[in-house]
Each structure stands twice: as C-alpha cells, then as structure tokens.
Amino acid sequence: MLVSYPGPWTPFFGRLDAQQIPLQNPILFWTFVLVSLGGVAVLAAITYLRAWGSLWREWLTSVDHKKIGVMYCLLGIVMLFRGFIDGVMMRTQQAMAVGPRSPGYMGALHGYLPPYHFGQIYSAHGTIMILFAITPILVGLMNIIVPLQIGARDMAYPYLNAVSFWLTAAATGLVMISLFVGDFSHAGWVGLSPLTELAYSPGVGVDYWSWAVQIGSIATTLASINIIVTIIKMRAPGMTWTKMPIFCWTALSTSVVGLSSFPVFTAAVALLSLDRYAGTHFFTPGLGGNLMLYTDLFWIWGHPEVYYVILPAFGILSEIIPTFSEKPLFGYITMAVASIAIGGVSWSVWLHHFFTMGAGPGVNAFFSIASMLVGIPTGVKVFNWAFTLYRGRVRFDVPMLWALAALVLLLIGGLTGMMLAMPAINYTVHNSVFVVAHFHTMLNVVGFACFGAINYWFPKVFGFRLDERTGKRAFWFFSAGTFVLFGSMYALGFMGMPRRIDYIPFPSWRPLLIAEEVGIVLFVIASYYMIKQLVVSIRDRVQNRVTSSDVWGTARSLEWLTHSPVPFYNFAVQPHINARDEWAWRREHGRGAESPEHYEDIHLPINTPLPLILGAWTFALGFSLVWRMYWLAALSLIAIVVLVIARSFQDDPGHTVPGARIREIEASYRNGLEPAGAAGDGAGGPVAYPGAVASRPQDNVPARP
C-alpha cells in the first residue's frame, strides 16, 4: 500500500466491515428505519400499480429531454429535502447548545450532536444543496425548456443527456449511502485543506465526498456541452441570436461557465484523492505540498459555480416577470450582454474567497475591484426587470410572487457581497456567519427562482396547474422564514459569530439563535404546504387541467406554442421564427391558433438502458474506491470502457413516426381527447398524469387583450 491508515483492510471487502454500519447512533438508526420503510413502500406501490414496465420503458431508459429533465428535477427536489433536514438539525443544535449551562443529550456535551457529527451534517448540507439539489434542478429545467424555447426536437445529444443524468444520480447515490455505510466528510462543502488529508481525516468520509463530487462534476460538464451545442446548432429556422429567449442566453452563458470551471474542480479533488490514495504531496502541510493551492483551485471553480447557479435563475426571472407584467422584457440586448458579461467576469474574482490568505495588496486590490465589477451587469439586469414591471399590468400569480421576492433577496445579497468584496471589511467578517447569511440570501434567489419556475412551467410539462392557494401559502411562509432566519444571521455575523460551530459560548446570542430557529420552523411549515400543493394538485388534476397551449394567457416564448402537456415530438412541424417573442407575436397578430397544413415523418432516437447501466457501474466504481476494494474498482472501470466501446459498434438507428400518426395525435389534441398512445411506442410521450388531459374543450387561444 502506498499510504497507511488505521483499521483493517481485506482484499475482498477493502476497508468495509460490518462495524461501518452505524446502527448504534440513534439518529442514524431511525433515519435508516424510516428510509427503508419509505423505500419499501415506494417499491410496493410501484409493484401494486404494475408500473414497473412503464417506469422502465418510459422513464428509466428514456432519452427524451423532457423526461430526463423531469427526473433531474425530481432528484434535485428529493435532495433539496434531504439538505433541508440537515439544515433543521444544525439550526436546532445551535439553538440548544448556547452557553456553558446548556444541557447535552445523546452523547453530546451540549445540544444533541457531537462535534464530529455536526461537522458531517454541515458538510453534507452544503455539498448536497449546491451540487446535488440546486444544480440538478437547474439542469433539469434547462433540459426541459431550452429545446422547447428554440423549437428543437430534442437536445443535440439525447443519449449523452441520459448519461449525464445517470452519472448525477450515481453521485447522489454515493452521498446518500454514506449515511448508512460509513460516514461523510466533516471538512465542509469546500473541503478545507489540509483537514481533508488522510493524516487528519483517516476515515472514508472525505473519500465519499471526493468521489461523489468528482462524478457529479463530470456529469455537469457533459450536461453543459450538451446545452451549448443544442443552443448553437439546433435553433429553429429564423431564430437568430437576437431572437433567442433570455432564458436560453443565460443557459448558454451558464453552460460555458460550467464547461470551463467544473473541470478545475474535478482536477482539484482528483489531486486531493491522489494525496489520499497514492501518497503524493499536493496539499499536505509537509514535504513540499501547498495547502493554499487546493483553496486556490477549489475557488477557481467555486466562484464560477455560484454564477453557474445564479445565471439560470436570472433567466427564469426574465421569463416570469414579462409574462405577469403583460409586457415584453425591457432591454433585451443589454440583458443578453449582461448574461454573458456576468459569466465572463465571474472567472476573474475567485481570490475574494481567501483574501485573508495574505496575498499582497496588488493582488487583493485586483480581485476586489474585479468582484465589484460583477455588480454592473447584475445592476443592469435588476433595472431591466424593474423597468419591465414599470407600467406593466402586474398580476400576482404564484410564479410572480417568487420572482418578485427573489429580486428583493438579490438586492440584499448583492449588497452584502459588495461589502465582502472589500478586503478591509472581509478581514473582519471572513469565516463568520455573515458570509453564510450572504450566500444563503444569494442561493435563496436561486431557490425562489426555481420554485417560481416549477410553478410556471409545471402546466406546460404535465398538463395541469399547481394549486394556487397552497402555493401562495408556501410562498409566504418560505419568504417569512427566509427573512427571519437570515436577518438574524446577518446580525450574528456582525457580532462576530464564527461559522460551522456546534457550541456557542455566549448566552447573549441566544435570542437571535432562537429567532433563527423560528425562521426554520417557518420553513418547515412552508415545506408542508409545498408537499400539500403537490398532493392537492394531483388530486384535483382534472379541474386544474390546462385547456390551451398557454396557461397564463400572456406568456411570450416558443414553448407556449406547442400543446400542454408537450407531445413527445415537441413540435409537430418545425416552427419558423419571425419575432423575438414568437408566441406573443403570433397571438397578438391573431395567428396563434394556426396549425400546420401537412405533417411529415419524424425521426427520433430510441430508448436505451445503457445510460442507466453506466450509472450503476459508475456508482460501483465510486463505492469501491471509497472502500478501497480495488478489484471492484478495476472491474467497474473495465465494464464502463467495454460498454462505451460496445455502444459505438451499434449506432442508434432511431425510429420514425409516420406523418399520418402525427396528424392523428395532433387532431386528438385539438379535439381535447386524451392523445391515445401519444407515448409513441415508449419513446417519450406526454408526461401528463393519467386523466389530466381527458375530455377538454376545444383548444382556444386565450383572448387577453
């Protein structure tokens, strides 16, 4: 062995043995019981509904961008929930463990979580929220919406798209299984070096973290390639660059950022893994390593990554706000330029995350000024949204509420970001909860935009609306929670409370910590309403069904031109783009209801289980590397290479849907019948919940003036 670590190692099981399953920890034990019961219940339900076949044929093996997008979003939402529970646990610990007299439970000196467990929770929380919750949701939304908005039939590489998704799922699986087999990293989502080195973290926690994020970042890189090429190559005829919806512009910019920055992250963590597995000295404190090098590489990715998540959010706001202001977006060109500029500038600011490293004044000044420059294009965007609202006929539907609140948060987060970007201020608040409050305000912009987007596009994808009443309740509780929690956190930050602490020595901070706990309770209520919203909407899907292609009546871009739910071929005939807001343009000129005269055959890729299998082998690869079962790692690697080569020998012949069939499906859509068999031989199909599209009235274009 090149490196030494405590504990036994056997050739077959590596470091794994039965003691690694932490059943003695009551929290984990009950989580395990609950998750197992939940899992069994889901499996039983699928079996009872006899849904295995259709699940396999229409979802798990699908290469349809809408279905992959939906699966991405589902994965993200499940992980959002997991990360949220971590958050609740941390807040509760910090509310309990205040002052030397605070009692301790379950083996903790104060509160109920011992430091090591607390460390795992905040590390898992950050990693999950950024990489396995928000990122998949955004990638999923881009997956669903971008091809529709540019009038394409699918992504440029449908098969690669499925591969990206299943790799993401494999990475997520690694994070989840670390709950029950072994433990997770305790070194923060950033992987604080040299704490992540084998000498200081000899367990498997850091390995779980590192392999999960490496696999996840490869998946995101591939997804970025797909989106960039889709936007460059697959736009419908007539859609010039200046006619492309802003969401696509932000998707393009974000994917360029993702494509260029995620590899750096992969490299940084791969070097760390070399340290941990091969005994090299990249980031070790001794023998010529340089631990700041890790920090540098991490943030070269880390800062672009935060823009990777905010840019699509900006795109979402740019779609929602005009629709509910009943006006075109103000300042289209500046919006597009700002999207690209933000992506560009975000590449030259990363040192602001470690001003305190001690680089010279020249370096710090450069990065400080560069960071503040980001404010200019962001400011342009905020003003554009404000001018879009100005003298608009503003409606407060659920998506709009989320969008407007996101604007407020953006303002707060942006301003605190500017403060942090000044080295003089940064030296006083770095590593305090002020920073945590800053980035939670920002990431909540993304969260709000995502919730807005889900409410906004749900009817397009599933053919029925989400319930309005519960949706509004969820919104108000969530917003209240955000302001109460992070308002208090800003205050604590100013008082100097360090981040990542499991015990708070000053009882005088208790009131604010309790206020934070109140905030998280509001979040809990909000998530209750979110779940309820979904349940109620599915229950009432027949009343809530969508009767036109454009549910909101005032939407503008191309995705609202095709039916809801979107048929598997997206557009029966490729649309020709005449205007920037094509759908609004057709509607306003009275041509919204026109359908093509004749239909041609449509050629589509066929479904394949290979991406799923590749994902499974990748999971095996990650798992075996974590536990150092080298034989399994080698086997998985060989299996992956062999599968990829084998696939290259059998080109996807695709399948053709005859024009006559398309005509039938389109006719049944127009006559309001359930498009019988629109699933198109298992290759996609509308994602409507059964019954949602039954017997609806004649499609009519809404007559909004």
Added chain:
Amino acid sequence: MSQEVSVNPATAVLWDPSHSEHDMITTRTLGFWLYLLSDAMIVSSLFASYLVLDHRINTAGGPGPRDVIHPVTAFWGTVLLFSAILAYGAAMVGLKRGDRRIVLAGLGGALLLGGGFLLVEGRDFAQLALQGMVPERSGYLSAFYALVLYHGAHLVFGLLWIVVMMVQVVHIGLTPHVVYRLLNLKLFWFFQGFIWIYVFSFVYLAGAVHGH
C-alpha cells in the same frame, strides 16, 4: 409592442416543414471539441499546480528540476509524437479520398509512433522511479508526475481508441458514424500535440533553463 419585426404578420411563414435535419457530423465534432477544451482546463489546473509547486521549498530537500528533467529525451518523444500526428494526418488524407487502405495505414502508423512516444516517456519515468524520484517524495515531484503523466494517460487512451477505429473501419466501413468518430479522434490526437507543446516548453525547456 416594441419589437423590431420586419415581416408582415399576415403573410409570415409559420412553419418550416422541409427544414432538413441538422448536420450530424458537425454537431458531433463541435461537442467533442468542447469536451477537449474542458479537458484543457484540467491541464491548466495541473500547469497552475506545477507552477506553484515549482519552488525550492516544494522539493522538500529532494530532487528538483535539474535531476528529473531530461529535455533531450523529451525531444525524441516530441519527434515521435509529432510524427504520430502526421501519420494520423495521412489517415485523414486517405479518408478524404474515401480510401480505406490509406486510412488504415495512417491509423496503424499513428498507433506505432504513439506507442513509441509512450515507450520513450515510460523509460524515462521508470528510470526516475528506480532512482527513488517517485511522486511521493515531494510536492514538486507530485506536480511533475501528474502533469506529464496526465498527457501520457491521454495517449494510452488514444491508442485504445485508434485500435477501436481500425476495427470499425474494417468491419463497418466509412459510415457517417465512423467518419465522425474518425474526425473526433483526429481532434483528440492533434490536441495531444497541442498540450505537448506546453509541457515540452514550460516543463522541459523552462525547467532546463532554471532548475532551482
């Protein structure tokens, strides 16, 4: 509405039924090129690491550039690598004429010459390792090995890919899918030459100039 629309809404064309399918080959090569650029970012990170760890303190009292860098050996590797690329160029000229035999000959040449490069590089590193100059010795050596061998690992992968393509050219023929893969492999193979320019210039030549 403030839209700069020049078409007449009444007569505007709404559908484009006969719009031909997009050009599959160009789409595939563009995506693969983007992948290569993302790979270049990994190489950049390794270069950045090498630069940071190329300081006397990072050798931890062990061997430095003067001991591990053999620019003349690296140059013979360079000759082999560039020749391998030229051989692939020959395959491309064969492909242009649709002549499978030239394609196969070019691929075979690239395979042999690429293998030759790996032999030269492998021998060089084996000697270093035998002298105890292993990556575990110091931060400097870790960075040196990582950078140079990352390029080497790409060549190993490239050789495997060449073999696969030779089989496909023989068994499948020059179908669109095989052609786009040959083009992607071309990009991949040329790209390794690209990366090697910097490894050779900034690791081998610059290292020989400065040592520590």
Added chain:
Amino acid sequence: MVTKGRDAWQHPQVQLARGGQYVGAYIVSLLLTGGPLWLVVRHGGTPWRLMIIIVACAAALTLVQAYFWPRLDLSRTQRWMTAALVLFIPLVVMTVGLTAWMFATLYARTMIPVLLHAPAFGY
C-alpha cells in the same frame, strides 16, 4: 449536406484535409521545438532571453498547429470550434497566470526567512 449513406467521407470537414499543409506544419513544429532545445542545451543566452524565446516559439507553434492541423478557421464547419478555442484561451491564461501571480507574491511575503531571498518559481 452529404452525411448520409456511404459517401459520408465527402463531408466538408473531411475534405479539409491537406497533406502538404500537414507536412509543412510537422516540419515547422520540429523546428520550433528543436530550435529552442538547441539553444537551451548549449546555454545560448541568458535565462531571461531563453525564456522569451521559449514562450515565443510555443505561441507561434500554437498558431501553426491550430491552423494547419485541426484546421481552425472561419469556414462554416469550423467557425464555432475556432470561436470556442479563442474564448477558452483567456480562461487558461487567467487560471495559470493569476494563480502564478498570487502565489509569487504570497511566497515572497509569507515564506520562512531562508527562502526570502529565493525568488518564486526558481527564477
């Protein structure tokens, strides 16, 4: 565009191949790597001058290879690849350059006294 059937090799991207240019680029590549090597081995110049020559040759070689080997130009099939490469170059330069810059000053400011007189990166 001819991409279907057996004549896929008539695709414009395949037709870009030019034997003469490949060979030309090959010879230039050997000259631009062999030349600096010869200077370095013979210590032909101060380190500073040698470094300038090395950088200049690498830059020139980049252009030569990019143009004559993968044929990155502004033609219809190639322009997006060219654009992507051009957009990536600043990122590469920033990644490496800004890192080098910040660590150069960092080493000068924070390293242990013995090293204070040793300039960063061994120069």
